[in-house]
Amino acid sequence: EAQVTQNPRYLITVTGKKLTVTCSQNMNHEYMSWYRQDPGLGLRQIYYSMNVEVTDKGDVPEGYKVSRKEKRNFPLILESPSPNQTSLYFCASSYSGPDSSYNSPLHFGNGTRLTVT
Amino acid sequence: QKEVEQNSGPLSVPEGAIASLNCTYSDRGSQSFFWYRQYSGKSPELIMSIYSNGDKEDGRFTAQLNKASQYVSLLIRDSQPSDSATYLCSNDKLIFGTGTRLQVFP
Numbered sequence: 001e002a003q004v005t006q007n008p009r010y011l012i013t014v015t016g017k018k019l020t021v022t023c024s025q026n027m028n029h030e031y032m033s034w035y036r037q038d039p040g041l042g043l044r045q046i047y048y049s050m051n052v053e054v055t056d057k058g059d060v061p062e063g064y065k066v067s068r069k070e071k072r073n074f075p076l077i078l079e080s081p082s083p084n085q086t087s088l089y090f091c092a093s094s095y096s097g098p099d100s101s102y103n104s105p106l107h108f109g110n111g112t113r114l115t116v117t
Numbered sequence: 118q119k120e121v122e123q124n125s126g127p128l129s130v131p132e133g134a135i136a137s138l139n140c141t142y143s144d145r146g147s148q149s150f151f152w153y154r155q156y157s158g159k160s161p162e163l164i165m166s167i168y169s170n171g172d173k174e175d176g177r178f179t180a181q182l183n184k185a186s187q188y189v190s191l192l193i194r195d196s197q198p199s200d201s202a203t204y205l206c207s208n209d210k211l212i213f214g215t216g217t218r219l220q221v222f223p
Binding site: 033040041042043045088090094097098103105106107108109110111113 | 125148149151153158159160161162163166168205207209210211212213214215216
């Protein structure tokens with residue numbers, strides 16, 4: 001089954017304790033992206049990747065890191081989480097990213113609800 | 118001006134009615150648009166894509182794109198309580214509106 005898999009689904013942690021949220025897709029998609037979703041603010045892009053070893057900042061990158069060492073994986077790293085990073089996080093992928101000649105929609109993972117105390 | 122804008126709602130319609138959800142955009146270069154449905158606490162799922170001016174129908178859903186007026190809309194015919202969700206519009210740059218919450222009451 002074609003899917004984007006995120007783990008964990010729920011995570012409660014304390015300020016400053018490094019954490020990683022994993023994301024993997026099995027559709028051989030070029031483009032992968034991380035979003036956070038907060039009430040009233042919609043989906044805000046954190047980082048995205050057009051291909052292996054190519055990553056770029058989105059709208060709200062502060063406090064986050066990503067890597068794209070393999071095509072299928074795009075982990076999100078919070079080196080020193082803070083309470084303002086409490087949010088619902090989504091990983092997504094698409095066949096091709098924005099500004100390509102073939103405009104493809106995003107496939108989303110099931111989300112990770114992160115609470116930082 | 119935000120690149121993709123939606124009224125946050127809620128839009129309340131009775132069961133069986135037509136729900137009309139609208140999205141405006143500022144980038145005239147946008148060629149295609151996507152509508153996603155998101156149930157509370159769940160991930161967005163694609164319900165419609167529209168790549169050219171005009172209407173596109175899929176079951177109870179119709180997407181309409183008007184490039185001259187820079188808006189895209191989603192019509193849901195015979196609305197059901199199970200259609201109650203937030204509907205997100207995005208352009209081909211994968212920029213999202215904040216979503217419109219739809220409530221269908223019995």
